[in-house]
Amino acid sequence: MATNPQNKTNDSTTVPTSQLRNRLYRLGKPVRDFLLFSSAYLALIAMAEVLIVTKLLSLPLSPAVLVAGLLTFAVYGNDRVADVETDEKTAPGRAAFVKRYNRMLYALSALAYGLAVALAVLGGPAAFALALLPGVVWIVYAQDWLPSFGQVKRLKQVFILNSVLVAGAWALVIVFLPIAFAGAAITPAAGVVFVFFFLAAFISVEVPNVRDLAGDREIGVKTLPVVLGIRGTRYFLYSVAGLGVAIVATAYVTDILGWAAAAGLMLSLVILLGITVCLGRTDNNSALTITAECSRLPMLALVIVPLL
Amino acid sequence: MKLVLVTSVAVGVTGGLLAWRERPKPGSVPLTLLMAGQCWWSAMVIFQIGTATVDAKVFFVNISWAGVALIPVAWLLFALEYAGYDEYTTRRHVVLVSIIPAVTLFLSLTSPYHQLLYLDAQLVAQRGVPTLTLTPGPWFWVIAAYTYLLGLCGLVPLLELVTSKVRTFQAQSLALLMGLLAPWVTNLAHLFGYLPTAGIDPTPVAFTLSGVAYLSALTRFELFGASPTPIRHARRSLYKQMHQGALVLDTHGNVVDMNDRAATVLQTTPDEALGRRLDTVSPGLTAAGETASGKRVFNPPGTRQSYDVSESLVTDIHDRTIGRIITLHDISDLFRMQQRLEVLHRVFRHNIRTNIQVILGHAGYLATHNSQQKAETLKQNAMEIEETGEKVRKIIDVFEKGRTDRENLALHSILRECTQAIAKRYPEVTVTYEPGPKDIVVDGLFDIVCTNVIENAAQHNTSADPRVSVSVDAGEDVVEVHIEDNGPGIQDHELALVNDGQETPLKHGSGFGLALTAWGTDIAGGSVSFESVEPTGTHVTLTLPVAARR
Numbered sequence: 001m002a003t004n005p006q007n008k009t010n011d012s013t014t015v016p017t018s019q020l021r022n023r024l025y026r027l028g029k030p031v032r033d034f035l036l037f038s039s040a041y042l043a044l045i046a047m048a049e050v051l052i053v054t055k056l057l058s059l060p061l062s063p064a065v066l067v068a069g070l071l072t073f074a075v076y077g078n079d080r081v082a083d084v085e086t087d088e089k090t091a092p093g094r095a096a097f098v099k100r101y102n103r104m105l106y107a108l109s110a111l112a113y114g115l116a117v118a119l120a121v122l123g124g125p126a127a128f129a130l131a132l133l134p135g136v137v138w139i140v141y142a143q144d145w146l147p148s149f150g151q152v153k154r155l156k157q158v159f160i161l162n163s164v165l166v167a168g169a170w171a172l173v174i175v176f177l178p179i180a181f182a183g184a185a186i187t188p189a190a191g192v193v194f195v196f197f198f199l200a201a202f203i204s205v206e207v208p209n210v211r212d213l214a215g216d217r218e219i220g221v222k223t224l225p226v227v228l229g230i231r232g233t234r235y236f237l238y239s240v241a242g243l244g245v246a247i248v249a250t251a252y253v254t255d256i257l258g259w260a261a262a263a264g265l266m267l268s269l270v271i272l273l274g275i276t277v278c279l280g281r282t283d284n285n286s287a288l289t290i291t292a293e294c295s296r297l298p299m300l301a302l303v304i305v306p307l308l
Numbered sequence: 309m310k311l312v313l314v315t316s317v318a319v320g321v322t323g324g325l326l327a328w329r330e331r332p333k334p335g336s337v338p339l340t341l342l343m344a345g346q347c348w349w350s351a352m353v354i355f356q357i358g359t360a361t362v363d364a365k366v367f368f369v370n371i372s373w374a375g376v377a378l379i380p381v382a383w384l385l386f387a388l389e390y391a392g393y394d395e396y397t398t399r400r401h402v403v404l405v406s407i408i409p410a411v412t413l414f415l416s417l418t419s420p421y422h423q424l425l426y427l428d429a430q431l432v433a434q435r436g437v438p439t440l441t442l443t444p445g446p447w448f449w450v451i452a453a454y455t456y457l458l459g460l461c462g463l464v465p466l467l468e469l470v471t472s473k474v475r476t477f478q479a480q481s482l483a484l485l486m487g488l489l490a491p492w493v494t495n496l497a498h499l500f501g502y503l504p505t506a507g508i509d510p511t512p513v514a515f516t517l518s519g520v521a522y523l524s525a526l527t528r529f530e531l532f533g534a535s536p537t538p539i540r541h542a543r544r545s546l547y548k549q550m551h552q553g554a555l556v557l558d559t560h561g562n563v564v565d566m567n568d569r570a571a572t573v574l575q576t577t578p579d580e581a582l583g584r585r586l587d588t589v590s591p592g593l594t595a596a597g598e599t600a601s602g603k604r605v606f607n608p609p610g611t612r613q614s615y616d617v618s619e620s621l622v623t624d625i626h627d628r629t630i631g632r633i634i635t636l637h638d639i640s641d642l643f644r645m646q647q648r649l650e651v652l653h654r655v656f657r658h659n660i661r662t663n664i665q666v667i668l669g670h671a672g673y674l675a676t677h678n679s680q681q682k683a684e685t686l687k688q689n690a691m692e693i694e695e696t697g698e699k700v701r702k703i704i705d706v707f708e709k710g711r712t713d714r715e716n717l718a719l720h721s722i723l724r725e726c727t728q729a730i731a732k733r734y735p736e737v738t739v740t741y742e743p744g745p746k747d748i749v750v751d752g753l754f755d756i757v758c759t760n761v762i763e764n765a766a767q768h769n770t771s772a773d774p775r776v777s778v779s780v781d782a783g784e785d786v787v788e789v790h791i792e793d794n795g796p797g798i799q800d801h802e803l804a805l806v807n808d809g810q811e812t813p814l815k816h817g818s819g820f821g822l823a824l825t826a827w828g829t830d831i832a833g834g835s836v837s838f839e840s841v842e843p844t845g846t847h848v849t850l851t852l853p854v855a856a857r858r
Contacts, residue, residue: 078325106329114322118314121351124358128351 037097038105039076045293046072046174049197052299054178056193056261062181063119067131068173070116075134077109091212126180130173137169159222163209167201189261192251196265197296199244203237203272204292211285230280237276244269264299271295310357312513313350319519320347327522334394338386339522345382346491346519348375350512356440365440366419366429373416373425377409377451380458383488390484391465405458412451452499459492480525487521490514553615553636556622559629561585573608573615573636586634593617593634605643606636612830614643645707648827652703655820659696663689699820702756706824709753710831716855717755719780719787720746726759727778734766737774744780748787749856753832757825761791761848764821769795771844786834787852794845798822798838825850 035041047069054061084098098105113135120131175194179186209216209223210230217226224233245266252262275292282288324343330336352372356365384405388396415425428443444452466488469481494514497503503510547554553570555563563581571578574590587594596606596617604617615636622631670686673679720743731739739762765776771794781788829836829850839847 107326110322110325110329113325114318114320117321117347118318121314121317121354122310125355128355 033097037080037094038073038101038108039080040073041290042076042293043069043073045297046170048300049174049296050178052264052296052302053175053193053197055302056257056264056299057179057184057187057190059178059182059184062178063122064127064178064181067116067119067123067127067181068177070112070119071131071134071173074109074113074116075138077105077112078138081106081109120177123177123181124183127177130177130180134169134173137165140165159227160224162221162223163202163205166205167198170201171197188256189251192247192256193265195247196244196268199240199247200268200272200296203240203276204289204295206233206237207275207279207292208285208289209233210279211289234276234279237279238273241269241273241276244272260302264302267298268295271298309510309513310354312516313354316350316512316516316519317347317354319516320344320350323519323522334392335386335390338382338389338397341378342382342386343519343522345375345378346512346515348372349379350515353509353512360438362429362431362440365431366426366442369440369442370416370419370425373413376455377412377416380455381405381409384458384462387462387465387484391469393465408451408454412447415447456492459488463488483521483525487518487525490517490521551638555586555634555636557586557632557634559631561587563589564631570636573613573638575608593636605639612644613638613640615639644830648707648823651823652700652820655823656696656700660693663693663696696820699824702760703820703824703827706753706756706828706831709756714752714832716749717752718746718858719748719750719754719789719852720744722750722755722758723778723780723789726755726762729759730762730766730776734774737766737769737776739766740775740777742777742779744782744787745857747857748780748782748854749858750787750852751832751834751855753828754834754850754852757828757832757834757850758789758791760821760824760828761850764825765791765793765795765846765848769793771795783854785854787854789850789852791848791850792841792845794841797840797844797846 035044047065050065050068051061053059054065080094080098081102084095084102117128117131120127171194174197175190176186179190206224210225210233212223213225213230216223224236228236248257248262248265248269251257252259257265272292272295275288275295278288320343324340324347327336327339327343349372352368352375356368356372359365359368381402385397385402388394412425415422419425424445424447426442426448427445430441431438432441433439463485466481466485469477470485471478491511491514494503495509495511498509498511548567550567551569553573554567555570555574556565558564562583562585564583566574566578566581568578571581574581574593576589581589590608592609593606596604606615606617607613608615616639618635618637620633620635621629622633623629666689667686670682670689673682674686723741724743727739727741731737762776762778766774769776774794776791776793779790781790825836825848829852832852834850834852836851837849839849841847
């Protein structure tokens with residue numbers, strides 16, 4: 001009796017592989033969901049970025065790495081909980097996860113923020129102020145009590161200002177927290193690194209807005225894609241990335257940054273430019289979003305290579 | 309110490325955020341501010357320890373007042389909101405309690421220019437550690453005393469809840485009290501020099517304990533999940549809004565509290581009555597005697613309302629009488645119905661008995677004599693019994709309608725149809741009708757009432773030239789229907805039945821016509837008056853509320 005050579009369902013070697021894959025999937029899925037949907041992966045990225053800044057500015061290793069991670073987890077965790085209703089339209093998978101673990105996620109976020117502020121106190125008044133900053137920005141950015149004071153809009157809905165606030169708060173913490181912990185002076189290099197992180201964060205914030213276009217338009221949040229359209233957003237982000245390239249190049253030429261640092265920053269900017277080119281031209285916006293958020297990670301080589 | 313302070317900050321921020329999430333539950337925002345205040349204080353102490361110069365240390369001490377001054381205000385507001393005393397947490401109250409802390413903050417920020425907060429600041433080496441020693445100025449003692457005062461004020465409502473029958477509230481309150489007492493005791497011990505902390509105020513350290521206590525209250529004892537806040541309001545609402553009137557008297561008979569209903573019944577206001585003796589406020593209520601059924605019934609003067617008066621004693625924890633509660637239960641409808649039934653019963657029995665006695669007497673006579681006249685009398689009495697039965701049916705019908713929703717009818721239609729029907733039934737009577745406005749609508753019960761009055765005027769009119777006139781006098785809210793006849797008039801004792809407003813058994817009428825008129829008008833919210841007309845006759849005025857115009 002002839003058998004179908006393509007049919008390998010009864011192959012004795014395939015069954016254990018498939019079971020192993022299933023088991024790994026079952027074990028890995030909760031971890032993956034937690035990392036992705038609670039935005040814990042962003043906390044890991046923030047920690048990596050503080051490590052990069054520490055290396056770029058030749059600062060000693062400090063608790064700033066941990067503080068940045070905890071702050072990021074706390075702020076994004078809170079944000080996910082606060083926006084769970086609107087996320088149902090733009091990110092249903094994440095919204096379902098957040099709804100399921102709502103109280104736990106909020107409690108973890110609160111604990112993370114408490115630990116972050118407490119650790120930051122050890123870094124002195126500047127670190128303490130920087131640790132409070134994301135919380136303050138988040139309150140004015142995302143909370144709904146501000147409009148009750150009058151005609152002030154929820155800042156999350158204000159065009160450009162929403163992204164500037166997020167990018168600014170992110171860049172301030174990532175760059176100045178290790179400086180504050182080290183008690184170091186603010187050098188021109190620190191200024192350039194801050195501008196780079198600000199511009200890169202700005203692009204990273206706007207990339208997922210392309211994915212959320214329909215939902216944001218429906219709930220009245222004004223983002224670049226909502227106001228300028230996807231093509232307009234691309235051109236706007238080209239100019240932002242271009243500005244970053246110009247600043248990094250100038251910093252290299254004027255010896256503010258070394259070649260390795262400049263190359264690392266340039267690489268990130270190129271990745272962001274590549275992502276911008278793909279905006280609206282691919283359906284896989286989630287991949288673009290995560291790639292944008294990870295665009296500074298190649299610079300980790302600056303930290304890891306010397307260790308090796 | 310630094311590690312404990314850092315823990316205090318971590319616990320404080322976490323607890324503050326957990327409390328913030330519970331908005332707008334009562335107490336959530338003040339608790340967040342309380343946590344923020346203690347975190348700020350702890351952080352400033354850490355910074356102060358970490359600096360070396362007097363100026364830097366004094367700077368952190370001064371700016372720590374932003375948290376120090378916030379704590380007592382937040383604590384008081386939290387305790388008041390949590391325990392349900394939120395009438396004391398209005399914006400005006402918040403501003404008032406914040407004045408002294410605000411002055412303190414201002415003085416702390418301008419500290420280099422005066423010595424109100426601190427007289428002197430010096431660095432003293434204690435166990436080799438340079439420590440800041442501050443000599444308190446006059447305002448320091450003001451804010452210290454104020455802090456303890458607010459702490460005590462916040463303690464009172466929580467102590468009430470410690471004895472609550474609800475175990476959750478007991479646990480919550482105990483946790484909160486621990487949260488208050490830990491820094492309080494620590495601060496007192498520091499102020500009186502009992503703690504070896506090298507001159508550093510260890511109060512913020514105790515906030516770690518406070519934070520843990522508040523966190524326990526929040527998470528383990530569901531601080532905002534099960535809240536005693538509504539208890540006070542509910543009790544007050546029950547008392548204020550209950551349908552019964554209620555008065556609280558002290559042992560001297562003075563009115564010390566009353567609800568709105570009681571004020572309405574006694575025709576007074578709480579402002580007028582409170583603090584005065586009950587026999588001055590309402591002599592009628594004090595004098596209200598017991599009825600035959602053992603009830604105390606109070607009839608407010610000038611009204612037809614009746615209230616069942618009941619009294620209960622208020623005792624304290626030692627079972628001593630400390631006052632009385634008097635409740636006034638509106639039994640007007642019940643009382644009136646009872647009186648009406650008694651009248652109905654007596655009149656019914658009287659009429660039937662009279663008719664039957666006449667029938668029996670005449671029937672006996674008819675058995676031996678053939679008398680047309682006696683037979684007629686017999687027949688007439690039998691018809692009177694039937695008529696009595698019919699009137700009783702109508703009265704019961706009126707009572708029935710009084711309990712249900714009734715339709716409204718056009719007054720003009722009622723009177724026109726009624727006068728036409730009466731004129732047809734009693735052709736010897738001249739019935740005239742002067743219609744008023746045709747758009748007036750009245751309670752449908754007045755159909756029975758008007759028909760009854762007009763029919764009585766025609767039926768019992770024994771004049772040689774019987775006349776009945778009906779006219780309408782329309783006002784804005786009420787309309788008067790005048791029915792005048794030239795009949796024999798109504799006996800005074802029968803009129804008393806209506807004019808006194810008391811259907812007493814001693815004054816029963818000979819028929820049901822008047823009762824039907826009086827009771828039907830009363831049930832429909834109107835009034836009736838009777839006047840004699842010269843030389844003979846009666847003028848009946850029915851005053852009816854206008855239900856609508858169409």
